[in-house]
Amino acid sequence: MSENGVTLALHRVSKTFDEFKAVDELSLEVRAGRIFGLIGPNGAGKTTTIRMIVNILAPDTGRIELFGEQMSERLQDRIGYLPEERGLYKKMRVGEQLRYFGELKGLSPREAETRLDRWLERLKLSAWKNHKTDELSKGMQQKIQFITTVMHEPDLLILDEVFSGLDPVNAELMKDVLLELKAERRTIIFSTHMMSQAEELCDDICLINRSRKVLEGSLREVKSGFGRRAIALRSEGGEDTLADARLVAGLKPYGDYVEVVLAEGADAQELLRRLVESGARITRFEQVEPSLHDIFLQKVGESA
């Protein structure tokens, strides 16, 4: 993956179905060895974008480059795709099923066999190898599906709602696996509605809404570049200062503290100084970053 660190690049990609523009002039770059969060509300165009990346759909206009090459059928084998709507053959045995999907990704039968054994062991499913798939619980099927996605050791993994249907224990197991894969310098595109998960795992994010990109960058940049700043404050007194509209844009009371949203251009240091001067007793004063959740709500709200 020497392609100047970029695994995947979309250049002004558009896709229209009949009259409906599903993806509009979308450009983005996914860097190698990082976890990239593709987030957005339902119907924003995430799935269409992903389908174009995995070569199920062709863009109407624009260009998709994978590993520095024009997207092609051959490159499909270097991608692992876990669609949001899971699909396994119900009546096939788990082992046969995995071997089939492995072979469809170009593995030899023998190689597929050793890898599927390894993965079943890793995800604690070895005992189920000879069972029919529909005898498995939903969470287990979910893990089987995940194995089909990773067993051919793809350089790019595309995971759509990978944690749905998993209990906390399995979710934790899955998270470990993802971090391992990342440590192996594999690139992961992670699509989700769950902002807390994205916040926890993603290095970079791209927020799309109504077919367009709304926000892009590393999680750090996105957060610090985000206009809204807040302070968690616990104090006695100082109400007058907090009522000053030049400093404070709003107050949100939480259990034993108040979240103070700073006014445009106001400085947190200035607020602290004024509070101390006003004689308030301060037991907590902490600058808080906006959560991805808040950013999502505000951005999606803005563009709505």
Add this chain to the structure above:
Amino acid sequence: MNKLLVIIRREYLGRLRTKGFVISSVLVPLIMIGFVVVPGLIISMKTGGATKVAVVDLTGKMYESVRASILTNRNDEGEDGARQNQPAPAGATPDREAQMRQMSRTLGTNYEVEQVATNGRSIDEIKHELNARVLKGELGVYLVLPEKILEEGRAEYYGRNVSDPIATSQLRQSLNRAVIEQRLREANIDQVRVRQLSKGIELETTKVSEGGLERDSGGAFGLAMFVGFFIYMAILMYGQVILSSVVEEKTTRVSEVLFSSVKPFHLMLGKLLGVSLVAITQYLIWAVAFGAFALYGVGMLAASGMDVPLPRLPLSFAVYALLFFVVGFLMYATIYLIVAAMVTTEKEAGQMALPVIFLSVISIYLAFPVIRNPNSSFAFWVSIAPFFSPITMLVRIITETPPFWQIALSLGVGLASTVLFIWLAARIYRVGMLMYGKSASLPEVVRWLRQT
């Protein structure tokens, strides 16, 4: 190419291992053989031992020859004699008549024959006594040969059961032979000569074709229809399999994962070929079973002295029949592929056998004008056209074999349209399924086809 093989292997081996396949492979031949053998066994079942026949010979000179005639009926070595004694009835070909005789002989009953001495009693007294014996079950049947049997050709049959067609016709034939024999003897006519002179003719049909003169037994046309029927049966059985196989991947959402690994065209082609191989395997199993059974049957009949006419067919026709069967099957199967691509559940596909039935029925009707005029331009176009070619071209090959290039063209067009239809199905599948996730109407399909 590799992935195509992976898909074909899964479709093929996966289905071969199902209980349904194993059961139908074994059961269908058994059932069919049962249909053929059991009725035959039942009909020819002989309940009880030999039938006792009493003969009241009022002529006083017929008994011995009648007895011989009744008994030789069962006797294989007497066949030639019996044949000599009976000139072919007008209208029946010698073959047919011989077959009928053989049939009644194989199915016939054993007889014990006794003579009833008149001892000066009146015929009514004798009948009275014999009736009593029949009622007691001592006697199966008695025959009365009147004095004027040779002139009037009438005899009387008495028995409890007069509705057993095999027994009555057998006895009638035996009497018939004995009477004719007697008449000829009395007229001093040489029987051998009569047989020679009254021998019928057989019409030998010979086809004039580019490959030289070929004998044709006439059954070949039926064979073309047979191939058509087989395509139709295979499609009805396996079209549904293809349909479920495609729809299953839609309902389980496997298709999206598959499409991220293989081209829809390969998926469709793989399914078609995989399922077709299953169909061919099944047919081969059946063919071997039937072939073995038929050989066994022919062997048995031949052993029992029946000569079985085997259809004489040029080998080339068998090869063509196989080729057109395969191409025809694939072509019709693509209809199921296309419908499967359009619907989201199997229920919606309910009416889909309709175009298959429609097209195959039409092609059977088209065969008739083609037989009458196998080299017309109508026949040419029909035998090139997809869906009609498998039957109509076979009919042409049998009637007046067209030049080889026409046969090759017909096969080529068949294969090309199969590929085209698979491509169409793949396209409808991908666009319809991924974009809308619902079943498609025809206008929508036409619109989708123009999109990528």
